[in-house]
Amino acid sequence: DIQMTQSPSSLSASVGDRVTITCRASQSISNYLNWYQQKPGKAPKVLIYPASSLQSGVPSRFSGSGSGTDFTLTISSLQPEDFATYYCQQSYSTPWTFGQGTKVEI
């Protein structure tokens, strides 16, 4: 199975800050990496697929990059509504696996 490791596990930042979350795969997954945002009590929502395409309706302050084993999700200017947990997920091979999550606190 491909292991996905996110860092950090949590972070605290201020409104307007630039925030970067990293995700590392245990083997190359090309660009088959998706990012999700989950708010408390809600289902996850896709933000970025695969690796760098922004989902329709997602603010342009979110961006993704990377290929192979190393990927990043960047929030260019953190907003109060961005308080959430973010997950990466590989779809390169089954079992499709998620990172452990990064909790962003404002």
Add this chain to the structure above:
Amino acid sequence: QLQLVQSGTEVKKPGASVKVSCKASGYAFTSYGISWVRQAPGQGLEWMGWISPYNGDTHYPQKFQGRVTLTTDTSTSTAYMELRSLKSDDTAVYYCARNVGQTVATGGWFDPWGQGTLVTVSS
């Protein structure tokens, strides 16, 4: 509009089975696979399996082989997930999600997700 609506909260005893439904609307049901993902309280996301409503093909991770069965009813655009021999650590919110951008070799991404169904396993 495009959405997946799941059945309600379940409380089960250890050893029992649970069957959760996921009704799709707003798109051609047989054109996209459906995955199931669970989330234990305070924990991360775990993929449980995939089904093609087009031909009934399924794929389960080894962890759930033999204990999970995914089915669909194309006449009602509904997907089902049955989990048997429930244990206390099966207590979780169970989500269905549509696979988008899937190819023969890769899984695409999950969008949208159902609202989630809480399954509590307790004696």
